[in-house]
Amino acid sequence: MQIKSKACGAYATNCYIVFIHGKELIIDPGVNATSWVLAEVKNPVAILNTHGHFDHVWSNEALSKTLHIPIYAPKEDCFMLENDPFLQGTPSSKADVCVEPDEKLDIAGIEVSFLHFPGHTPGCSAILIEDALFSGDFIFKNSIGRYDFPYSDAKQMRHSLEKFLHLEEAWKIYPGHGASTTLQSERQNIPQWLRVL
Template sequence: MSTNDDRLYFRQLLSGKDFAAGDALATQMVNFVYAIGDRSTGECVVVDPAYAVNEIVDVLEADDMTVTGVLATHYHPDHVGGSMMGHDIEGITTLLERVDCPIHIQSAESEWVCKTTHVSEKHLVGHDSGDVLSVGGIDITLLHTPGHTPGSQCFLVDGRLVAGDTLFLEGCGRTDLPGSNPAQMGESLRRLARVPDETILFPGHRYSVASSATMETVKQINFVFDQL
């Protein structure tokens, strides 16, 4: 990692364990929520806040960090809130009741996020691939990686790739859901295959024993790269 490490604030939180403990759906879904920020300014953004949203904010505030925005990898309810499998999941709507901040999405995802969460478009900030979001002195590069959903996006920050449901340590996101596209997923995976080997992948769910791995390792163990 770079010398930004002493300034970079980066936390990986697991649903059903680090927050929403005792929530059967959160425990089953094993979602990861991430916080990325600048320790020197105390600002951070939350990636995919869902389930016990106030608990997530409490954890970050206990670290003396202030939530100044949300980064959404895609619109599915287990990442931004909404109704799924007969369950109502807290998400960005609940977060906005506590923190007045922008929700950063990929531009193609706007309509889907609004329908899923009922958040007004006025709270959303649409981005294109390659946009850079600065949180204090920390730069986060946004990569459009459609396939799982039309506006799925990943985030590159200081040698880390936060990939949502585009890429897991083993496998990739489903492409048989509304808005998904297998051909686009193939293109997105080819794009991620070009990420430097030393980059550490942080997925949207804990579907493997490990919670993260280098891209070099992922490209060796993940069967999806054999099919590109």
């Protein structure tokens, strides 16, 4: 498995391309991600969204239509793709698959799990492919996602952090913004965040 990333748009949102088994999965194609993705992929099979915020889904529709591939998004955030709730002028897209919490999928022979960590958004998920966890805006290097936006929920964030604290796998984390990190490193930071929630 190979992973490429590009920070896109004013919020430097990480768009990822996962190259695996001769295919590609596109994760969180944000603002101005389209041209970069099209230059990189040869056999794309799906677009995956960690959550529904505009800076993670902006290029969904352009890429889905151009590449003729489906969009997968967490069920509780599917409305955000269609309705532009933050009034950012986000191009409307529609998830072909609204993924259930903690659902494991087979996408063109690739095992993909959407681990549900609500709080930042109702459907906020971390996408697991082999030993790589694409954490969206749930966990960053030395930080966590905000929980003061519309549709955010501090109580849900607390529960999600407690759930994350019990994971023990040797996963590498690829967040929605900033540098990569590891699950083991970020588990050490969780108690301090729980103290302020």
